[in-house]
Amino acid sequence: MRLPILDTTSETSAGCCGGGDDASTDTCGCGRPTPGPAAPRRGVARRSFLRTATAVTGGLAAFGAALSPLREIDRETDDTFAGFFQKHYKEMTPEDKEAVFARIRERVRTQHGVDATIADPPPLDGVEFVYALNLSRCNGNRRCVHACVAENNQSRSPEMQYIRVIEMPNGTFNLEEGDHHYDDATVPKEGHFYLPVQCHQCSSPPCTKVCPVEATWQEPDGITVVDYDWCIGCRYCEAACPYWARRFNFTQPEIPSQEINPDMGYLSNRPRTKGVMEKCTFCLHRTRVGRMPACLEACPTGARKFGNVLDPNSDVSQILKNSRVFVLKEEVGTLPRFFYYFDERHPRTGADDQAAIPADLREVVT
Amino acid sequence: MSQYVRFLWRCFRISFVGGWRYHLWMLFLTAVALFGLNAYCKQLVHGLGVTGMTDQVSWGLYIANFTFLVGMAAAAVMLVIPVYIYRNKELHDLVIFGELLAVASIIMCLLFVTVDLGRPDRFTHLFRRFNFPFSMLTWDVIVLNGYLLLNLHITGYMIYCHYMRREPRRALFVIPFVFVAIVWAISIHTVTAFLYVGLGARPFWNSAIIAPRFLASAFSAGPAFLILTLQVIGRYTTYHVPRPALMTLRRIVVVALTINTFLLLSELFTEFYTDSQHVASATYLYFGLHGYTALVPWIWTAVALNTIALIMLYLPLARSLRFLNLACVMLIAGIWIEKGMGLIVPAFIPSPLGEIVEYVPTLNELLVCAGIWAFGLLLYTIFVRITVPVLSGRLTYDTDFDPETENHPIARGAPEGSVT
Numbered sequence: 001m002r003l004p005i006l007d008t009t010s011e012t013s014a015g016c017c018g019g020g021d022d023a024s025t026d027t028c029g030c031g032r033p034t035p036g037p038a039a040p041r042r043g044v045a046r047r048s049f050l051r052t053a054t055a056v057t058g059g060l061a062a063f064g065a066a067l068s069p070l071r072e073i074d075r076e077t078d079d080t081f082a083g084f085f086q087k088h089y090k091e092m093t094p095e096d097k098e099a100v101f102a103r104i105r106e107r108v109r110t111q112h113g114v115d116a117t118i119a120d121p122p123p124l125d126g127v128e129f130v131y132a133l134n135l136s137r138c139n140g141n142r143r144c145v146h147a148c149v150a151e152n153n154q155s156r157s158p159e160m161q162y163i164r165v166i167e168m169p170n171g172t173f174n175l176e177e178g179d180h181h182y183d184d185a186t187v188p189k190e191g192h193f194y195l196p197v198q199c200h201q202c203s204s205p206p207c208t209k210v211c212p213v214e215a216t217w218q219e220p221d222g223i224t225v226v227d228y229d230w231c232i233g234c235r236y237c238e239a240a241c242p243y244w245a246r247r248f249n250f251t252q253p254e255i256p257s258q259e260i261n262p263d264m265g266y267l268s269n270r271p272r273t274k275g276v277m278e279k280c281t282f283c284l285h286r287t288r289v290g291r292m293p294a295c296l297e298a299c300p301t302g303a304r305k306f307g308n309v310l311d312p313n314s315d316v317s318q319i320l321k322n323s324r325v326f327v328l329k330e331e332v333g334t335l336p337r338f339f340y341y342f343d344e345r346h347p348r349t350g351a352d353d354q355a356a357i358p359a360d361l362r363e364v365v366t
Numbered sequence: 367m368s369q370y371v372r373f374l375w376r377c378f379r380i381s382f383v384g385g386w387r388y389h390l391w392m393l394f395l396t397a398v399a400l401f402g403l404n405a406y407c408k409q410l411v412h413g414l415g416v417t418g419m420t421d422q423v424s425w426g427l428y429i430a431n432f433t434f435l436v437g438m439a440a441a442a443v444m445l446v447i448p449v450y451i452y453r454n455k456e457l458h459d460l461v462i463f464g465e466l467l468a469v470a471s472i473i474m475c476l477l478f479v480t481v482d483l484g485r486p487d488r489f490t491h492l493f494r495r496f497n498f499p500f501s502m503l504t505w506d507v508i509v510l511n512g513y514l515l516l517n518l519h520i521t522g523y524m525i526y527c528h529y530m531r532r533e534p535r536r537a538l539f540v541i542p543f544v545f546v547a548i549v550w551a552i553s554i555h556t557v558t559a560f561l562y563v564g565l566g567a568r569p570f571w572n573s574a575i576i577a578p579r580f581l582a583s584a585f586s587a588g589p590a591f592l593i594l595t596l597q598v599i600g601r602y603t604t605y606h607v608p609r610p611a612l613m614t615l616r617r618i619v620v621v622a623l624t625i626n627t628f629l630l631l632s633e634l635f636t637e638f639y640t641d642s643q644h645v646a647s648a649t650y651l652y653f654g655l656h657g658y659t660a661l662v663p664w665i666w667t668a669v670a671l672n673t674i675a676l677i678m679l680y681l682p683l684a685r686s687l688r689f690l691n692l693a694c695v696m697l698i699a700g701i702w703i704e705k706g707m708g709l710i711v712p713a714f715i716p717s718p719l720g721e722i723v724e725y726v727p728t729l730n731e732l733l734v735c736a737g738i739w740a741f742g743l744l745l746y747t748i749f750v751r752i753t754v755p756v757l758s759g760r761l762t763y764d765t766d767f768d769p770e771t772e773n774h775p776i777a778r779g780a781p782e783g784s785v786t
């Protein structure tokens with residue numbers, strides 16, 4: 001095969017757009033000699049060249065104008081360049097982690113003037129976390145919701161919440177009957193119970209299965225985490241979660257500097273950027289070092305119980321053994337680690353609690 | 367090699383040449399595509415918050431269009447099957463336009479997925495940690511790119527052979543790829559359907575009938591689009607598009623649309639007769655739920671369009687091109703609504719926790735969509751612009767093809783264009 005520059009014979013035989021040397025006969029502005037009488041065409045050539053030049057300039061200008069919003073892009077907060085060569089969490093060596101954590105610390109310092117610690121507590125052997133929530137006690141005050149936001153450095157504007165408390169009318173478990181936006185100043189409301197929902201840390205989580213890049217996975221202690229620096233933001237996991245437990249950063253999260261929680265975990269509450277997924281992690285930066293989740297500590301009613309289900313003496317083990325617990329949407333088969341139960345000797349189950357019986361059955365029962 | 371580079375250069379050159387209609391059309395598409403690009407840049411800067419999507423409805427118009435276009439891409443195969451399996455003569459010379467449509471559609475598909483990503487700058491993570499075979503999205507990445515390559519190869523090879531006045535070595539370089547592409551076309555659909563049906567969290571999708579319905583609706587919308595496209599090619603280029611070819615396509619459309627209607631009815635029956643809690647999304651879609659009715663007018667428009675199109679196609683009337691075209695336009699619009707608005711959005715309403723948040727696309731989002739469509743049509747127009755003179759033997763390696771004066775292919779209907 002001959003090189004194009006040397007291939008003069010085929011050039012003349014084909015006669016089109018190959019970069020011929022006779023520039024004066026160029027009619028299409030591309031250095032192509034046109035066969036035939038060249039002289040009468042010179043004017044055409046000039047006009048055509050001008051036209052091409054105008055078109056190219058105009059095209060480039062329009063293209064540049066279209067791209068112009070990119071000038072506002074904030075490379076620092078998005079971490080596009082520094083993050084490009086960062087490895088997946090599971091592939092990082094201890095030194096890699098050190099470097100990455102240092103970078104995150106630095107970013108928190110420049111953005112918020114806060115000295116944060118980035119911890120990475122490992123899952124503990126012989127520990128599997130389970131949550132149990134007493135629906136007889138929960139009165140819908142939403143303290144857990146706000147404590148969670150404060151603890152986990154969620155965006156305040158727009159405010160992102162991991163926990164959703166639903167006000168349910170007595171007598172049904174149909175979630176569509178629930179009210180998500182009730183006023184928590186006047187709780188509890190007569191004839192209602194309150195159902196807090198957050199990530200159930202499923203044993204068979206559909207959310208991790210669907211992630212195309214393995215940015216989210218289940219840890220040995222049962223907590224499903226997200227590597228915020230690996231997530232590509234496809235939101236497939238959000239579509240796959242039956243408990244609506246995942247939250248996506250549709251905009252750059254905004255947190256006032258004085259509200260930053262400096263006690264951070266890489267896989268939990270360190271700051272996130274826009275375009276990535278996040279979720280409840282059972283506060284793993286706390287619970288893996290022996291503390292309780294923020295939502296539990298904030299709950300004034302004692303409705304929340306948390307602990308290691310592999311320890312037979314833990315609260316949760318006792319509850320699972322002695323109470324009639326249930327999980328939400330058992331039929332989807334995700335085997336949640338989040339259990340609900342009612343106190344068994346609560347007046348609600350007594351004969352005088354009319355509200356517990358659906359209206360249309362009341363006559364039949366009494 | 368040098369020949370090939372020159373071929374590419376001449377393809378590039380010729381895509382700028384044509385009559386005033388051609389230029390106007392291309393200018394229009396470029397402008398819309400640039401508006402779309404501009405809107406996308408805004409989205410890059412401010413995040414996906416500039417779209418109408420929320421945590422409740424986390425997929426919207428982008429994924430809807432993606433789904434529809436996967437159908438378009440697979441529809442090319444509806445030209446290929448009659449030609450290569452049933453040896454249909456009329457369609458033979460037209461197959462390539464179907465394959466080119468597949469190329470353009472797949473490129474649009476990939477763009478729609480890309481604009482839907484929160485962090486497109488991290489797409490390399492796909493190469494570094496690929497959750498195959500567990501994530502259906504990874505399957506989709508493979509089948510879509512594979513289908514793109516297959517069709518690029520088939521069309522590129524055929525066009526280049528014609529350009530070089532060389533007889534294509536069909537047995538070696540075409541036929542095997544064509545047969546792989548046939549199976550592959552089915553697979554891009556099936557995999558895309560599985561993307562949705564595998565989610566237990568979304569009862570609206572979690573039904574085995576979605577994949578067959580996908581195929582049926584694509585095999586009606588795709589060939590319908592081709593019927594229209596081929597007529598445009600036949601009218602504005604020198605390329606001959608025989609009428610029987612259109613009629614063959616019409617038969618395919620009729621059969622596919624009938625099957626689609628049947629599957630739809632089966633699905634509706636199961637949903638509404640059972641009347642379990644699972645029906646909430648379908649109720650929302652068709653009748654509205656607790657006073658929320660955003661999708662109701664859309665879906666009934668789609669139902670009406672599809673029904674009327676189906677009836678029209680069955681009438682002998684549709685042998686007249688005017689009616690056939692009308693039916694095709696209605697059907698494409700109907701299926702677009704059904705697959706986009708009707709399949710993607712309602713699965714998110716009500717949310718898994720029973721909350722109803724409606725979805726309304728924003729202007730920015732619409733612009734991005736329009737931009738991608740315009741870019742896809744731009745590509746397709748260029749493909750056709752190149753293919754027609756090559757296949758009819760006017761643009762070959764040894765012809766003296768002057769792009770400045772060669773205005774005929776596109777400008778036959780436009781005398782102003784053909785100056786010399």
Ligand code: SF4
Pocket residue numbers: 198199200201202205206207208224240241242243244245246279334
């Ligand atoms: S509740 Fe949702 S996010 Fe949490 S583990 Fe289960 S599927 Fe995943």
Ligand code: SF4
Pocket residue numbers: 210211212213214215216226230231232233234235236237238276277
């Ligand atoms: S949004 Fe992120 S975590 Fe979720 S599936 Fe996509 S890449 Fe994985």
